[in-house]
Amino acid sequence: MPKHVIIIGGGIVGLAVAERASRLGHRVTVLEKESGWAQHQTGRNSGVIHAGPYYRPGSLKAQLCTAGNRSMKAFATDQGIPWQATGKLIVATAEHELPALEELRRRSEANGVPFRVLDADEARSYEPHVASVAALRIESTGIIDYGAVSRRLAEMVAERGGELRTDSEAVSIAGTPDGVVVSTATEEFRGDVLVNCAGLHSDKVARLAGLTPSARIIPFRGEYYELVPEQRDLVRGLIYPVPDPELPFLGVHLTRMMDGSVHAGPNAVTALAREGYRWRDIRPGEALGDLTYPGFLRMASKNVGVGIAEVRRSWSKGLFAKSLARLVPGLGKEDLVPAEAGVRAQAIRRDGSLVDDFLIERAPNQVHVLNAPSPAATASLEIAAHIVGLADLE
Template sequence: MSPVHDFVVIGGGIVGLATAHSLLERYPDARLLLLEKEDAPAKHQTGHNSGVIHAGVYYVPGSLKARLCQAGNRSMVEFCERHGVTHEVCGKLIVATKPEELPQLARLEERGRQNGLDIVRLNAEQVAEVEPHVRAVAGLRVRTTGIADYPAVCRVLADLIQAGGAELHYGTRVTGLDYGAEGHRVSTTRGEFSAHYLINCAGLHSDRVARLAGTDPQSQIVPFRGEYYELRPDKRYLVKHLIYPVPNPDFPFLGVHFTRMIDGSVHAGPNAVLAFAREGYRKTDVNLRDLTESLRYPGFQALARRNLKEGAAEMWRSFSKAAFVHSLQALIPEITAGDVIPAGAGVRAQALTPQGGLVDDFLIVKGQGALHVCNAPSPAATASLEIGRYIVNRLPAFAHLASHQTRPQADVSPTRQDVTA
């Protein structure tokens, strides 16, 4: 067994790396170990997302998501500027394409203003000035939304962590956890490690890691694949910013939209379908354990029953390019099937309660000598630096490290809307 570490962080996505970075900011002399099962950081959710720096317009005012997203919108831009990571604060449009969507657009505008965002209401003519090819009756312009190269952010964080003295072990999958008087014994595919305190940022497998540690998150990760098309290079002029529809309040996902990526490409999507594997980026990816767990879980069964019509439409879009393009034409009517080509897909790790409710906020569960990040979907990348600081502020005092602390980060006080435990 290796020498005892002060902290072990499980997961080398952006949340795990940001948490490790925050730990070293608070405790620069800490013996820190980060374990990642892949051969490099950001191989899953972080490396497959759309790269958006969210402003926080959708989230319940006062919720952890809303507060950490707003703070993260600022700190992520600052981090990118400081470390030379490619990014752009380009803004986005949320548009109502028919009159019956106007009340929901107004509610979204009010929520954004409650969250303190810079939002401008646009009429149809003003929408056309910003995005000439969009058909809409009204819209909201959210100026502080941006895009960033999140894998590059992760590479910078990994370099900073290693420069701070931490150990990063790639290709190291956790297979067992045992907690005792001396702390955690962590069994992996590359031997055993030990640590006084454990932080679980395992993303798609976070609920399983929590249960390995003897903690019940009272939810289960169900993976949803989001599939994308992208505009052909000669059609990229159709989209100048980020373009989103008014979300359907009865469906838990945002609907297909257009995202200008940091490399200049324009992605269209995603849909939202059950992935047949937690790392199922292709339709043909099937993991029997993952699929059986999802289908047998009462929470997924309840969610599927409530959203049967919408779920069937999402599945149809997965197999029908014509149906996918038809959804895109609601925003940009002149797009044709010949204008788009298949792009990659991502998998969202969504925690569901046994009753079928989507855990709508970040979920951080306390265990024995541990904290488990058991729900961190979008906007987790945007908020990652703030999630890391929030976690560090929730840790118990470590007397043997206290004399070496840097100045503490400002706390983000919990509210009644928090779903942290």
């Protein structure tokens, strides 16, 4: 029996859920507080179609990313959205990084991700300017414009008669015996099912709906530079470091984009607003709530050195360039120009642990996506299928 599905959030995950539900014959309403689609995490990331070497085998991230790598490419091809198969190098630049690189090799094998183990000379056959003692070559990684994917998903929903409401922030949510009522400043929407895909505000929306989520979103700003045009030839595809296994961030890396530019970044510094794209973007109420949250305080106390290093790199173009020069020697601060920053919605539990998997919680007639950072864009079509199943919409 067709249902009315109300989706809060017009990023790529919310729009993918809307497309999937409308394709199954359900009535769909998408409420987005901004004036356009994919304005935050979706529209401000590196545009990478991830392959899945990083994620714990058996986790939702591992399962949905690996499947999403295939389904995103197929969707883009079917819909005429350009994408490129670039491949990626994950490089160990020192001997002490080899055990972590071996763990990535093990996870790649367990997750069904095609890979090759390379020595330094073999790595340079892919990226002639890279520095490494060893590397993993992940051939199935690609790049795409996720904003274009989101716009096409919105068009498909509209073609099936779905309601797509921008400038429509949910201000109250009330459960009913058989559904939900969502109100904006000007309208009221009655539905059978609520799906919360609000990203940076997903925990707030969950609390608005009467839930007590098991984690809180803490915003981490990722700052980017671009290589100046005359240095773009130093990077053919994607060059990543071996990441810190204790953190969910992949480290500052180099990414050739769809337009031919090369992005460098991101770092990871605590933002002072959920949409804090610059240091001067401060919302005192949000910052106070996030920075005094017991989970954040416990996490921060365990990572003081890392946090200080990230702040220093944020304020110093020279230190940012030094991180990049570990991957491609010779890069200097004169080779970098500022680019648009993003903010990652990272869920942290009260005990200080960073949620390292997608986190989805349910209530009667409600599904809440409470942790969906990278690789959520890659996996968005698969996340949508998973959510539709949880919401009994199939």
